[in-house]
Amino acid sequence: MTNVARTGQTLLIVASSMLFAAFTSAMVVRRATGTDWIAPSVPVWLWAAALLALSASWLVMRGLYRPAALCGFLLVASQIAYAASLRMGDVAQSFAAVLVTAHAAHALFGACALWWKGERASLFWHFAGALWLYVLWLIGVWA
Amino acid sequence: MQVAILIAALAGATVLLFVQPAWWLPEAISAHAKNYDSHLLLTLWVIGVLFVIAQALLAITVFRFRDRGQQPSAVEGNHKLELIWTTTTAVIFIGLAIAGQGIWAGVHLRSSADALKIEVLAKQFAWSYRYAGPDGAFARTDVKAIDDAGGNPFGVVGGDDIIAPILRVPAGRPVELLLKSRDVIHNFFVRELRIKQDVVPGMTIPLRFTADKPGAYEVPCSELCGLGHHQMRGTLVVMPPEEFDAWLREGAVR
Amino acid sequence: MTIFSTDHKVIGKQYIGLSLFAVLIGMALSLVMRYHLVHPDAKVRLFQMLWPDGAPGGQMTPELYLSLMTMHGTIMVFFVLTTAPQSGFGNYFLPLQIGAHDMAFPVLNMLSFWTTALSFLVLMAAFVVEGGAPLSGWTAYPPLSALGKIAGPGQGLGQDLWVLSIALFCVASLMAAINFIATIIELRAPGVGYFDMPLTAWAWFVTALISLFAFAVLLAGGILLLLDRVAGTSFFIPGGLVVSDQIQARSGGSPILFQHLFWFFGHPEVYIAILPGMGVISTVLSVFSGKKVFGYRAMAYALLAIGGLGFLVWGHHMFISGMSPYSSVAFSVLTLAIGVPSAIKTFNWIATLWGGRIRFTAAMLYALGFVSLFITGGVTGLVLGQPGLDLYFHDTYFVVAHFHLIMGVAAIFAIFAALHYWFPLLYGRFLNETLGKIHFYGTFIGVYAVFVPLHFAGIAGNPRRYPDFKEYEFLKSLMPLHVGVTHAAYSLAAIQLLFFFNYFWSQRKGKLADKNPWGAATREWTHD
Numbered sequence: 001m002t003n004v005a006r007t008g009q010t011l012l013i014v015a016s017s018m019l020f021a022a023f024t025s026a027m028v029v030r031r032a033t034g035t036d037w038i039a040p041s042v043p044v045w046l047w048a049a050a051l052l053a054l055s056a057s058w059l060v061m062r063g064l065y066r067p068a069a070l071c072g073f074l075l076v077a078s079q080i081a082y083a084a085s086l087r088m089g090d091v092a093q094s095f096a097a098v099l100v101t102a103h104a105a106h107a108l109f110g111a112c113a114l115w116w117k118g119e120r121a122s123l124f125w126h127f128a129g130a131l132w133l134y135v136l137w138l139i140g141v142w143a
Numbered sequence: 144m145q146v147a148i149l150i151a152a153l154a155g156a157t158v159l160l161f162v163q164p165a166w167w168l169p170e171a172i173s174a175h176a177k178n179y180d181s182h183l184l185l186t187l188w189v190i191g192v193l194f195v196i197a198q199a200l201l202a203i204t205v206f207r208f209r210d211r212g213q214q215p216s217a218v219e220g221n222h223k224l225e226l227i228w229t230t231t232t233a234v235i236f237i238g239l240a241i242a243g244q245g246i247w248a249g250v251h252l253r254s255s256a257d258a259l260k261i262e263v264l265a266k267q268f269a270w271s272y273r274y275a276g277p278d279g280a281f282a283r284t285d286v287k288a289i290d291d292a293g294g295n296p297f298g299v300v301g302g303d304d305i306i307a308p309i310l311r312v313p314a315g316r317p318v319e320l321l322l323k324s325r326d327v328i329h330n331f332f333v334r335e336l337r338i339k340q341d342v343v344p345g346m347t348i349p350l351r352f353t354a355d356k357p358g359a360y361e362v363p364c365s366e367l368c369g370l371g372h373h374q375m376r377g378t379l380v381v382m383p384p385e386e387f388d389a390w391l392r393e394g395a396v397r
Numbered sequence: 398m399t400i401f402s403t404d405h406k407v408i409g410k411q412y413i414g415l416s417l418f419a420v421l422i423g424m425a426l427s428l429v430m431r432y433h434l435v436h437p438d439a440k441v442r443l444f445q446m447l448w449p450d451g452a453p454g455g456q457m458t459p460e461l462y463l464s465l466m467t468m469h470g471t472i473m474v475f476f477v478l479t480t481a482p483q484s485g486f487g488n489y490f491l492p493l494q495i496g497a498h499d500m501a502f503p504v505l506n507m508l509s510f511w512t513t514a515l516s517f518l519v520l521m522a523a524f525v526v527e528g529g530a531p532l533s534g535w536t537a538y539p540p541l542s543a544l545g546k547i548a549g550p551g552q553g554l555g556q557d558l559w560v561l562s563i564a565l566f567c568v569a570s571l572m573a574a575i576n577f578i579a580t581i582i583e584l585r586a587p588g589v590g591y592f593d594m595p596l597t598a599w600a601w602f603v604t605a606l607i608s609l610f611a612f613a614v615l616l617a618g619g620i621l622l623l624l625d626r627v628a629g630t631s632f633f634i635p636g637g638l639v640v641s642d643q644i645q646a647r648s649g650g651s652p653i654l655f656q657h658l659f660w661f662f663g664h665p666e667v668y669i670a671i672l673p674g675m676g677v678i679s680t681v682l683s684v685f686s687g688k689k690v691f692g693y694r695a696m697a698y699a700l701l702a703i704g705g706l707g708f709l710v711w712g713h714h715m716f717i718s719g720m721s722p723y724s725s726v727a728f729s730v731l732t733l734a735i736g737v738p739s740a741i742k743t744f745n746w747i748a749t750l751w752g753g754r755i756r757f758t759a760a761m762l763y764a765l766g767f768v769s770l771f772i773t774g775g776v777t778g779l780v781l782g783q784p785g786l787d788l789y790f791h792d793t794y795f796v797v798a799h800f801h802l803i804m805g806v807a808a809i810f811a812i813f814a815a816l817h818y819w820f821p822l823l824y825g826r827f828l829n830e831t832l833g834k835i836h837f838y839g840t841f842i843g844v845y846a847v848f849v850p851l852h853f854a855g856i857a858g859n860p861r862r863y864p865d866f867k868e869y870e871f872l873k874s875l876m877p878l879h880v881g882v883t884h885a886a887y888s889l890a891a892i893q894l895l896f897f898f899n900y901f902w903s904q905r906k907g908k909l910a911d912k913n914p915w916g917a918a919t920r921e922w923t924h925d
């Protein structure tokens with residue numbers, strides 16, 4: 001990977017991190033100020049989706065970019081299925097929907113990049129994987 | 144060169160405008176308002192002096208070093224000088240920030256237990272006020288009981304609260320307003336008291352003052368709340384305490 | 398020249414063109430507003446033609462005034478001040494100044510321009526949809542901005558388009574920020590270290606860093622706001638609201654949360670608007686006084702300090718909002734602290750001039766005007782930065798005067814200075830100097846005449862965002878002041894025609910420029 005590509009990806013990662021940091025702080029504040037917080041339920045299969053992200057990262061390290069991208073697409077599909085099941089009238093669920101959908105957008109971008117650009121997109125993919133673990137923790141444990 | 148003169152002239156005109164008496168603060172009717180004015184004056188003096196020094200320095204420099212064929216100096220910096228003006232401005236700025244905390248604390252960080260509590264309700268585009276009746280407590284409210292036409296904008300259920308469209312307070316006694324909004328953000332502002340507070344739906348925000356001078360004062364809504372924002376005019380009437388007590392008693396009977 | 402060019406020079410010019418177009422619209426709106434403020438009952442045929450619903454019979458409604466104000470603020474802040482100084486001049490000159498062949502990601506660069514252009518179109522569309530443009534100001538505070546049509550005309554589709562436009566603008570700005578930073582980190586020519594870069598490059602660098610952190614947060618706020626509007630969520634809408642006599646089925650949202658997200662972006666945004674201008678001014682002052690920038694390193698560090706501290710002071714926009722009064726104390730000390738690097742810059746500009754040989758070119762006049770305006774607009778920040786004093790001045794015309802001077806007009810002066818200075822590189826010709834000087838004098842006097850008196854409206858307690866001043870006794874006595882300001886605004890606008898004439902005329906007929914006509918030392922002039 002060229003330096004320029006690596007720097008660009010790092011900056012993209014910073015911007016994405018800021019986006020999720022903003023969602024997170026909104027969530028922390030909203031939970032503390034409202035009295036209507038009910039923890040969302042996270043189905044087991046969504047936890048299993050974490051395995052998809054991890055295996056994709058593992059495949060990337062093996063140089064198997066297209067299979068990794070396929071894992072990525074599966075992850076996106078499971079995320080969309082979960083987000084679609086949430087009720088926007090409930091605040092904790094609506095935050096979960098925002099976080100999962102925002103992540104799905106990142107994962108889709110990352111998987112497409114893996115498919116077409118291979119190795120050059122690996123850094124971003126690892127970030128997306130770690131970010132997914134964070135999102136799962138946020139909605140499944142913290143909330 | 145003309146520009147140096149122009150800079151000086153515009154700065155001078157600005158200063159002149161600031162010493163004219165035509166447009167200035169309205170009368171101050173509380174101890175807080177008087178403190179406010181003296182701290183504002185101090186701040187204006189400080190920034191006025193900084194303003195004049197900086198503009199004069201700029202104008203003089205421009206005038207003095209206009210192109211007359213001289214050789215520009217090769218100076219690229221001067222650490223001592225930079226250190227001096229950095230510390231001077233830092234001391235002045237932070238000093239002002241600290242000196243000004245008193246007036247803020249007086250409104251927001253200190254409370255007196257015997258203050259008269261009045262609930263203020265803002266809605267698009269009107270103000271209503273509620274006083275506890277003889278039982279000394281505010282009655283329960285329910286959004287479903289809201290009836291603007293029937294004189295019940297708060298949705299009060301039962302109790303003996305007094306509801307009024309004008310804010311009346313006794314002169315010389317501490318008052319604590321409890322600000323609430325029914326729809327969007329509004330802002331409660333009394334110029335003569337030098338206090339201003341957003342009224343935020345979903346919150347009850349306290350605002351304390353003691354008005355000393357009887358009279359009627361305008362309350363202009365000061366947070367954009369929709370197309371009637373500029374017409375959301377409230378009125379504060381400061382009454383001699385005896386008159387106020389009589390008014391409250393009369394209101395309770397009705 | 399292709400439309401979807403990936404050449405940084407073309408893209409830079411496209412950004413500049415977009416902002417010049419936007420500033421014309423923004424200025425026209427401001428004139429309509431100023432007219433209405435002093436003739437609130439006038440019936441104007443033109444208004445009826447432009448806004449049949451907003452001005453029935455030519456009589457402007459309050460909601461039309463408020464929507465013009467919202468659009469004026471949004472256009473000026475986003476599409477003028479965030480667009481020309483950073484993306485416009487930065488795109489064109491940054492690669493030249495650091496010896497790069499182009500920006501790091503040319504295709505991304507093209508995409509960010511066209512996303513910005515799309516965002517502008519979406520915003521303009523708000524004018525023509527049902528209900529018209531939104532009326533909740535460029536700050537779009539919920540619940541007013543979140544409740545939808547029920548909260549007033551323009552709060553329906555118009556406000557949706559506004560949020561969408563801002564979200565697109567965020568994405569475009571993030572792409573641009575990534576491009577700028579990567580270019581500076583990776584593409585500096587051999588031998589060009591960070592501290593060999595001109596201050597303009599430093600300013601674009603710091604501005605891009607600020608954008609990278611700030612716009613991501615605004616994007617988050619915009620997404621949540623849009624969901625409150627269209628998906629029935631309650632991020633910012635509290636429970637138990639009664640709007641237009643209807644009970645709203647929401648619960649628990651926090652209006653202040655949006656303000657935190659907005660101003661976490663919003664305060665840094667004012668630095669995004671002004672830092673590139675500061676860079677230009679440093680350069681122009683140095684070139685036309687024949688001296689090096691005084692305290693170059695201190696200037697670069699001051700830029701970094703302003704950029705960093707800028708993220709810690711957003712609460713000074715919220716002293717009156719109902720947030721904890723204790724946090725106000727902290728925010729105020731930090732706010733006045735950020736005044737220090739700004740003061741350093743002012744002193745260093747004057748010290749740059751000291752001992753020099755000052756050539757009064759048009760570009761130099763604008764730069765000197767900038768310094769004067771920066772002082773005038775800056776000192777009042779010391780009033781507004783104190784929560785105690787903000788108890789009176791918040792949301793009055795004092796604030797309008799303050800931010801127009803320091804952010805609006807100062808940044809516009811930097812744009813004028815930059816155009817006069819770099820025109821020979823942009824078009825191979827000079828802007829006409831005589832016209833430029835006349836325009837400068839008229840504009841300089843004009844902005845003082847428009848904005849200094851507005852402080853006194855603020856001192857008298859005049860709230861901002863009022864479509865007319867008929868309702869209050871104390872506002873009636875201010876009418877002579879407002880009439881004067883409006884007349885000054887007409888003259889100020891008239892003078893701007895001179896600039897636009899000069900700008901287009903000189904592109905074809907201006908005096909031809911030879912290489913490095915100003916005797917500058919930076920690479921964009923000295924290298925081919």
Ligand code: HEM
Pocket residue numbers: 424427428430431466467469470471473474478533534535536797801804805806809847860861862863864886889890
């Ligand atoms: C031709 C010079 C200008 C004039 C006469 C002018 C006039 C006005 C007026 C009348 C308002 C509405 C005030 C109110 O009702 O509260 C306003 C608001 C505003 N202006 Fe300007 N303006 C000018 C230039 C600019 C520039 C260059 C900027 C760039 C920053 C700018 C940014 C804003 C903003 C951000 C607002 C606030 C909008 C809001 O409250 O949401 N203006 N201006």
Ligand SMILES: [Cu+2]
Pocket residue numbers: 328329330364365366367368369371372373375
């Ligand atoms: Cu209002």
Ligand SMILES: [Cu+2]
Pocket residue numbers: 663664665667710711713714
């Ligand atoms: Cu700010």
